[in-house]
Amino acid sequence: MPPDRVSATRRVAAPADQLFRIVSDPSGQVAIDGSGMLVAAPDAERLTAVGQTFDMDMDRRPLGDIPDLAAYQVRNTVTSIVPDRLIEWTVGFGDHPPFGHVYGWQLEPVGEHETDVTNYCDWTAISDEMRSGVTWPVVPVRMLEQSLENLDRLATWTWRTVRADAVERGQRVRVRGTELVATRIEHPFLGRSEMLAFIEDTPARWLKRPVPVDAEVEVQVPD
Numbered sequence: 001m002p003p004d005r006v007s008a009t010r011r012v013a014a015p016a017d018q019l020f021r022i023v024s025d026p027s028g029q030v031a032i033d034g035s036g037m038l039v040a041a042p043d044a045e046r047l048t049a050v051g052q053t054f055d056m057d058m059d060r061r062p063l064g065d066i067p068d069l070a071a072y073q074v075r076n077t078v079t080s081i082v083p084d085r086l087i088e089w090t091v092g093f094g095d096h097p098p099f100g101h102v103y104g105w106q107l108e109p110v111g112e113h114e115t116d117v118t119n120y121c122d123w124t125a126i127s128d129e130m131r132s133g134v135t136w137p138v139v140p141v142r143m144l145e146q147s148l149e150n151l152d153r154l155a156t157w158t159w160r161t162v163r164a165d166a167v168e169r170g171q172r173v174r175v176r177g178t179e180l181v182a183t184r185i186e187h188p189f190l191g192r193s194e195m196l197a198f199i200e201d202t203p204a205r206w207l208k209r210p211v212p213v214d215a216e217v218e219v220q221v222p223d
Helices: 016-023 026-032 128-133 141-156
Strands: 005-012 038-040 053-059 071-082 086-092 102-109 115-122 157-163 172-175 178-181 184-186 195-201 206-212 216-222
Touching: 005 141, 016 026, 016 102, 016 115, 016 141, 026 038, 026 053, 026 141, 115 141, 141 157, 178 195, 178 206
Parallel strands: none
Antiparallel strands: 005 115, 038 053, 053 071, 071 086, 086 102, 102 115, 157 216, 172 178, 172 216, 184 195, 195 206
16 A cells, blocks of 8 residues: 555445445535544535535544644545546635545445445645644544444444334444444433433544433344
8 A cells, every 4th residue: 555545445235336325425424434523514415526515514523633623614625536436535624725635435346236445545645744744644544444334334234213221232323313332321320210321432422312211212233
């Protein structure tokens, strides 16, 4: 691998066109983000052409590399697109020109129902100032790998309704529209046996959602 590039690859049991619909949609990028940094893609449309721009609301805190930076917004510009095969974009701020590094998704079909998916970052084209002033890669490989895992889950898993007390630790759960990974389950909650709390405690975020034990929630399971 070139010294100015990192990537992660995973074989996903889904066709390339299905996966491309997810990664070429900015809201899909938010849904599969493994860094915890992507918050929302306001007013973004599906990406179809080089030069197209889309804004992304960001949160720097999951990286922890710039203590005084939390919420901010970037303006991304598509640099390469091949339908069902490749989507790539570079990053800037508002009217500031892009900094030169790119992120991308590459899809290589393996038969009709499987695809080798590569998530990458390449900073070959950045300036000397950016090279010396920023630690590269900005997003570590483990977060690229987590994005791949999230893409796999979104494309190949489904949601099932269960009672809250049937959820197992480690499952992805949806509570009143909020999704989290139940890395811990606190029961009883605040001393109340009729309540429990799902807690996501990961490097990307900390989140707690209390619910009655007999409440209906959704868990993600293999399709």
